[in-house]
Amino acid sequence: MTVRCAVLGLGRLGHHHAKNLATHQVSGAKLVSVVDPLGERAEQFAREYGIEHWTKNPDDVFEDPTIDAVVIVTPTSTHAEMIAKAAKNGKAIFVEKPLTQSLEEADDIIQTIQETGVICQVGFMRRFDPAYAEAKRRIEAGDIGKPIYFKGITRDAGSPPAEFIQHSGRVFLDVSIHDYDIARYLMGAEITSVSAHGRVLLHSFMKEFKDVDQAITYVHFDSGAAGDIEASRNSPYGHDIRTEIIGTEGSLFIGTLRNQNVTLLNSKGSTYEIIPDFQTRFNDAYRLELVHFIECVQNRQTPKVTEIDGKVNLKIAIAATESFDSGKTVWLEGHVAEQTR
Ligand SMILES: NC(=O)c1ccc[n+]([C@@H]2O[C@H](COP(=O)([O-])OP(=O)(O)OC[C@H]3O[C@@H](n4cnc5c(N)ncnc54)[C@H](O)[C@@H]3O)[C@@H](O)[C@H]2O)c1
Structure with missing residues (x-):
């Protein structure tokens, strides 16, 4: 069909x-x-x-x-x-x-x-990106032991325009939510508390929308693990997405700055091209998630990431926004049973 x-x-x-x-x-x-x-x-x-x-x-x-x-x-x-x-x-x-x-x-x-x-x-x-999928496979195979720390870096090359920021739900809903999702997925655990901070460093127009261009969320997981998640709109060098999972027996590094496996060497030194934007970094993932969606429609199967995951991730992002606004740690309860990690 x-x-x-x-x-x-x-x-x-x-x-x-x-x-x-x-x-x-x-x-x-x-x-x-x-x-x-x-x-x-x-x-x-x-x-x-x-x-x-x-x-x-x-x-x-x-x-x-x-x-x-x-x-x-x-x-x-x-x-x-x-x-x-x-x-x-x-x-x-x-x-x-x-x-x-x-x-x-x-x-x-x-x-x-x-x-x-x-x-x-x-x-x-990100769940469909080949590098994250391989990391998940390695974690499940026990290659790093028990995951105990998650580190996520998501830096955008610049800020979207004011019209986008205005309708985006602010940085924790718009940017950090990717890391909340992949953290839950890779750590095999639910986030139980968030403590969020942030500041406008470059894009002063964001103040009008109570948004920031540099943010950090410190998280605890129900497995006993912890983590920190950076979101930034201040990365003029390119689109910088890196994730690290520390386990009891090893670590996984996911991501690279390199757009191509080519290094230019000349009298000025050495250079390589950096990934410019999210469309380039996640080209495969954007295609593969739609391939999965169409297969689910054809076979009447439940997708790997449903509205239930969407709600759990939203709950974490809203708690982070509350934490940022109040300056207090926010505990999350009652969502573990309804998730489909
Ligand atoms: N998964 C990701 O990595 C990722 C990356 C970027 C954006 N997004 C999400 O995608 C969504 C769109 O983001 P964007 O960056 O493409 O925004 P954008 O502002 O660049 O584009 C939005 C488009 O929607 C159109 N539009 C507005 N109202 C509409 C309506 N009622 N019906 C049909 N079209 C309408 C606008 O005219 C515009 O062309 C947001 O929810 C954003 O969070 C996800």
């Missing part, structure tokens, strides 16, 4: 997902419609990639019975409404992280998803 898909939102990441679908990188999927209120964006994409339909209005897609699945890459503040409409119209749902902006919204849409029985996958793509 070919899964007829629509992509909603053709911005920084939506364009990337739509291109993967349009250029047949995702077997079993056919991109039949693209949606963006900036009509010229949708029209131009449809023309360039030969997509049969484009529209400014998401309802055109939700109400189209020939569309099986939607890929929601709209601003975070719109996710809850998009997911609810998609579920009520029986569409399989791939939604970018974070699931929603509030726990109330998350509970509402989880209920709707369960009542309608649609599939929902959330875009925590």
